[in-house]
Amino acid sequence: MVTDNGEYAIETISLTKIFGDWWGRAKVIAVDKLDLKIRHNEIYGLLGPNGSGKTTTLKMLLNLLHPTKGRALVLGGSSRNSRISERIGYLPEDSYLYRYLTARETLDFYGRIFGLPAAVRKSRIDTLLEMVGLTGMANRAVGTYSKGMARRIGLAQALINDPEILILDEPTSGMDPIGTRQMKDLFLQLAKRGKTILLCSHLLADVEDVCDRIGILYGGTMQVEGTVDELLQHRDERQILTGGISDDALEKIGRIIENEDASYTVNSPMDRLEEFFIRTVVSAQEQELPTSGAMSTTGIGGFLTEESDEPGILDQLVTAAADRPSAVEDVEIIATQKPDESTPPQQTDSGLLGKLTQSAAEHIETQIVEKTEPAELEISGAAEIKRDVLNDLLGRNETDQGLTESVEPPKTGDDEDA
Amino acid sequence: MRSVWAVARNTIAQALRMKLAAVVIILLLVILPLMSRIMVGDGKLQGKLQTFISYGMSLMTVLLSILTIAISTYTLSDDIKRKYIFLVVTKPIGRFQIILGKLMGIVTVDFVLLAVFSGIIYVLTLLMFHYTDAPPQEVAQAKNEFFTARLGLTDPEDEDKIEQRAREALDKLESANQMPENMTRMDVLNQLIGHEKIKARSVGIYGKKVWEFENVRVRDPNDTLFVRYKFSVTTQPPDDQVYGLWDIGDKRQIDLAVGEWKTPIVRIPRSSKTRTIAEIQAPAAVIADDGYVAVTFYNTNRNQTTVIPEDVELLFRAGSFTGNYIRAVLLIGFRLIFLAALGVSASTWLSFPVAFLLTGAVFCAGLINGFIIESFGSLGSTVSIFYSLTLRPLVWLLPKLDGPHNPTQFMVFGKLLTWQILVRAFGIMIGLKAVVLTMLGMWIFSNREIAKTVV
Numbered sequence: 059m060v061t062d063n064g065e066y067a068i069e070t071i072s073l074t075k076i077f078g079d080w081w082g083r084a085k086v087i088a089v090d091k092l093d094l095k096i097r098h099n100e101i102y103g104l105l106g107p108n109g110s111g112k113t114t115t116l117k118m119l120l121n122l123l124h125p126t127k128g129r130a131l132v133l134g135g136s137s138r139n140s141r142i143s144e145r146i147g148y149l150p151e152d153s154y155l156y157r158y159l160t161a162r163e164t165l166d167f168y169g170r171i172f173g174l175p176a177a178v179r180k181s182r183i184d185t186l187l188e189m190v191g192l193t194g195m196a197n198r199a200v201g202t203y204s205k206g207m208a209r210r211i212g213l214a215q216a217l218i219n220d221p222e223i224l225i226l227d228e229p230t231s232g233m234d235p236i237g238t239r240q241m242k243d244l245f246l247q248l249a250k251r252g253k254t255i256l257l258c259s260h261l262l263a264d265v266e267d268v269c270d271r272i273g274i275l276y277g278g279t280m281q282v283e284g285t286v287d288e289l290l291q292h293r294d295e296r297q298i299l300t301g302g303i304s305d306d307a308l309e310k311i312g313r314i315i316e317n318e319d320a321s322y323t324v325n326s327p328m329d330r331l332e333e334f335f336i337r338t339v340v341s342a343q344e345q346e347l348p349t350s351g352a353m354s355t356t357g358i359g360g361f362l363t364e365e366s367d368e369p370g371i372l373d374q375l376v377t378a379a380a381d382r383p384s385a386v387e388d389v390e391i392i393a394t395q396k397p398d399e400s401t402p403p404q405q406t407d408s409g410l411l412g413k414l415t416q417s418a419a420e421h422i423e424t425q426i427v428e429k430t431e432p433a434e435l436e437i438s439g440a441a442e443i444k445r446d447v448l449n450d451l452l453g454r455n456e457t458d459q460g461l462t463e464s465v466e467p468p469k470t471g472d473d474e475d476a
Numbered sequence: 477m478r479s480v481w482a483v484a485r486n487t488i489a490q491a492l493r494m495k496l497a498a499v500v501i502i503l504l505l506v507i508l509p510l511m512s513r514i515m516v517g518d519g520k521l522q523g524k525l526q527t528f529i530s531y532g533m534s535l536m537t538v539l540l541s542i543l544t545i546a547i548s549t550y551t552l553s554d555d556i557k558r559k560y561i562f563l564v565v566t567k568p569i570g571r572f573q574i575i576l577g578k579l580m581g582i583v584t585v586d587f588v589l590l591a592v593f594s595g596i597i598y599v600l601t602l603l604m605f606h607y608t609d610a611p612p613q614e615v616a617q618a619k620n621e622f623f624t625a626r627l628g629l630t631d632p633e634d635e636d637k638i639e640q641r642a643r644e645a646l647d648k649l650e651s652a653n654q655m656p657e658n659m660t661r662m663d664v665l666n667q668l669i670g671h672e673k674i675k676a677r678s679v680g681i682y683g684k685k686v687w688e689f690e691n692v693r694v695r696d697p698n699d700t701l702f703v704r705y706k707f708s709v710t711t712q713p714p715d716d717q718v719y720g721l722w723d724i725g726d727k728r729q730i731d732l733a734v735g736e737w738k739t740p741i742v743r744i745p746r747s748s749k750t751r752t753i754a755e756i757q758a759p760a761a762v763i764a765d766d767g768y769v770a771v772t773f774y775n776t777n778r779n780q781t782t783v784i785p786e787d788v789e790l791l792f793r794a795g796s797f798t799g800n801y802i803r804a805v806l807l808i809g810f811r812l813i814f815l816a817a818l819g820v821s822a823s824t825w826l827s828f829p830v831a832f833l834l835t836g837a838v839f840c841a842g843l844i845n846g847f848i849i850e851s852f853g854s855l856g857s858t859v860s861i862f863y864s865l866t867l868r869p870l871v872w873l874l875p876k877l878d879g880p881h882n883p884t885q886f887m888v889f890g891k892l893l894t895w896q897i898l899v900r901a902f903g904i905m906i907g908l909k910a911v912v913l914t915m916l917g918m919w920i921f922s923n924r925e926i927a928k929t930v931v
Binding site: 077117120121122123124137140141143144146148150152154155156158159163167168170171172173215219 | 479482559560565567568569928
């Protein structure tokens with residue numbers, strides 16, 4: 059019996075999964091006493107190398123696997139309960155869609171399982187097909203789709219019920235860069251609408267861009283967990299980001315720092331998540347922690363590194379790519395209608411996303427939870443940016459100096475930022 | 477219910493996209509009309525109709541059964557194998573509802589195909605009759621013996637009397653201490669029953685035998701009664717014919733020597749080929765008011781041999797051909813439902829090929845169920861005990877698809893397939909066996925790990 063949503067949107071309590079052999083003998087500890095707590099309205103990224111237990115954890119949350127020990131709770135109960143499962147959207151690591159159904163039939167099938175009335179179903183299917191850019195191919199069997207297109211339909215089926223919780227396993231795998239960007243924007247939009255997202259991915263940049271918190275699994279245990287900033291920020295260092303300024307200007311800045319006790323454009327230097335991830339895994343490997351998964355290596359097979367007089371396949375590909383008039387030609391077509399030339403592509407995307415997330419025609423009853431903005435860099439009073447001082451010193455404005463060129467766009471999730 | 481129907485619709489789509497379904501549909505669409513053109517039977521119209529309906533219904537039943545077994549064992553196991561099921565079980569639908577949806581889809585496909593092809597057989601049968609150039613007597617015979625639904629009665633006293641006599645003979649053997657060695661009491665009794673049956677049926681030269689029937693109620697007093705029989709002989713006559721004389725009517729009027737008969741007693745001389753089923757006809761007016769009618773066979777001196785009439789049955793019209801055909805088709809439908817339940821249940825824990833083989837084996841065993849029981853019954857004493865304790869309960873669980881459970885036989889001989897038979901078949905085949913199998917499948921599917929990995 060579900061009485062409330064639970065303190066956490068997703069919670070595992072000492073969750074353990076041991077896989078046995080044909081005789082039932084314990085062989086592999088896939089997940090080991092995992093305590094995971096994901097708050098409501100949070101985007102949580104679960105990372106780890108192959109075989110670290112990510113997908114096993116998701117499968118236990120979704121009752122596709124039975125825990126050997128411990129509990130896996132979604133919205134305070136078991137996902138087997140239909141009152142809970144009707145509030146979950148799930149995209150598995152492969153799309154697993156009926157090959158003979160068309161995109162429209164696929165969404166209709168899952169919509170029917172959710173018991174959606176025909177009118178709502180039709181409206182949502184049209185919106186979702188447009189959102190994932192497959193309206194023109196809606197009546198083509200899913201079996202004929204590329205992997206990226208199948209992922210789009212997979213995502214659409216995960217959203218057909220307007221879920222409170224999205225559990226996504228490698229959502230961007232096989233997708234082209236534009237589709238990936240769209241998907242990430244969508245996650246941010248959904249989070250703004252109060253959704254909770256559990257994201258499992260190998261694409262670290264994706265996780266870094268959208269997740270509020272991340273956890274890295276290795277050998278079935280949580281190695282490290284926290285917000286992206288907490289984990290990646292070098293708090294004992296400071297960086298001054300400037301444009302191409304002269305030595306003279308630098309001297310002046312130095313003098314000001316020494317004399318003025320003022321601060322300006324201070325950011326903690328950040329590692330890329332990828333480097334941090336690899337360091338975490340390597341550290342775990344150095345400690346010889348047990349794992350049933352693959353071992354990470356940094357080397358490449360010898361036959362690939364051997365030098366040759368003949369241009370290699372990679373060289374040919376690179377040359378061929380350079381000769382092409384535009385890389386855009388390789389990008390999968392995601393919309394059938396030609397966008398208005400006066401409208402930037404981002405705005406087109408935002409229109410599609412808006413239909414899903416802000417459709418007025420179809421009232422979706424979802425409790426709006428106050429979205430916690432991704433943690434911004436905290437700057438102490440002494441280190442607060444005093445751009446006017448800097449500008450005065452250099453005698454030109456910010457844009458001219460390219461001050462913002464190296465600054466990452468703020469993670470607000472707004473369409474324009476996307 | 478909406479989600480169950482969603483799964484059912486998907487199962488229908490899945491089934492109709494199977495190549496096997498296309499093969500079955502095309503085969504039946506081509507072969508059935510072809511059969512109606514080339515079937516000749518014994519050369520007579522009735523024989524032609526009987527052969528067509530027999531082969532047509534049997535072919536349809538076998539092909540639809542194979543298709544049902546294939547769909548039912550494929551649909552769920554393939555969903556599990558290809559992991560399509562991941563996206564279904566994580567939705568707000570109970571696993572038992574998925575099983576129900578699968579079953580509903582398969583049964584819908586079955587009944588649509590059954591309705592289409594049984595309709596084709598029905599229409600072709602009528603066309604064969606209407607566009608025939610057979611002589612009028614053959615047309616009349618087909619009308620009376622094929623396009624009808626006749627109830628068949630046998631003399632109910634025969635079996636009891638025979639067993640009683642056999643038991644008396646057995647007691648005598650036991651009291652005289654003459655029981656054969658290496659035979660159980662049951663084996664000896666079975667053998668004695670066989671002897672007594674032949675003795676009771678045997679009619680010597682100038683002898684006669686009487687079969688009495690009660691509660692014979694015809695729908696129309698102008699109808700016709702039919703006596704079906706088959707002759708065996710102790711010495712084969714040179715012309716292979718048995719010359720008999722039959723009296724049909726209320727023989728009590730003769731026995732009690734009443735003055736004026738209320739109902740007529742008809743005498744029919746008829747020669748029949750040995751070991752061949754034959755029929756004689758009499759007006760329904762011979763039936764007494766209380767529903768009594770007796771059939772008497774006289775062995776004439778022309779035969780010069782003891783005659784053994786077998787399978788004597790009194791037949792009279794008790795329903796229409798169309799009604800009977802619909803009930804026969806429903807009986808086939810019950811069989812398909814059972815197979816669907818068995819297949820889906822097996823696929824909850826077995827892969828497609830194994831589940832297909834298992835369900836196919838059960839289907840084949842069901843087709844020869846009677847033969848299996850008979851063969852085990854004639855085993856030695858030790859094996860018989862083993863059989864009774866182990867295999868017999870299993871054999872009971874098997875579907876009974878042969879003998880009196882074979883709907884084709886009812887149509888071929890124009891015998892009434894009663895609603896009682898249908899309800900009984902429904903109760904046992906679906907209400908009991910299919911429900912038990914389905915619930916077992918639901919339990920297994922509800923408790924299994926869908927994404928289980930064995931390392």
